[in-house]
Amino acid sequence: MLKNIILQANASSLLLLLPLLICCMLPLITRLFQKPIPSGLTGTETDVWFTSYGINEAFETVKNHVFSWKSEEERKATSSSRFSFLKSKHPSERFIISESIPPRLIKFSDPIEGNVTFEFTETEPGGTAIRVNYYPTLRDRIQKMRANFPLKIPFAAGLPCPACGKPVFPDFKVCPFCGEKLK
Incomplete structure (x- = not known):
């Protein structure tokens, strides 16, 4: 049927296909005019x-x-190009x-x-x-x-565990990191 419509030489059948073609191509056409977002931003x-x-x-x-x-x-902007005098736009x-x-x-x-x-x-x-x-x-x-910058690592509250060296609160009986008995 579609083949018969296309093969017919009357203009009304081609006018029916034109809106269908526009509807199919509209998403592609709108993407052409959108600004791409730079991947870094x-x-x-x-x-x-x-x-x-x-x-x-x-x-x-x-x-x-x-x-x-x-x-x-x-x-960089002043020494970047030999042809910078051709640019009319100020950076x-x-x-x-x-x-x-x-x-x-x-x-x-x-x-x-x-x-x-x-x-x-x-x-x-x-x-x-x-x-x-x-x-x-x-x-x-x-x-x-x-x-x-000179880096500084903040020391957490508490004394270091004798086994693993991680900071442990003074009232702990066992180190929560390695299980070592503290007192």
Whole structure:
């Protein structure tokens, strides 16, 4: 039957097939005009580390690190191409402070690598816990920054177990980790 409709030369049968063809092709056509989401900006990652710096010193150190990223990107933009004079568009500014509550929070926005948020919490025995939320495109920079900080591992309350060395509360009779009798 379909073969008979197509073989007929009258225009009305072809006009009936045209809406059907459009309905079938509509999802494909709409995908062509959608902006693809870069794979690096699909989800955020979180990292937390402890440092021996005080909260104010840690805040300023992180801020200076991000400003060094900014100056590095500006240097790359000015020396990146021999034909940069042909570009009429000015590059957008990178790593701008979008929110700052010193010394607890600082948020930077970047049009290429996304937002990065640093939260600072002062720890009891001294030092600071730094929590950062970022997109995977910034992972390398965050790891290099973290490597420049003096790390501090907080000691849990209690004395170390003589057998396994893990911290155990003083009122425990048996180590919950290895089962060694403590007293």
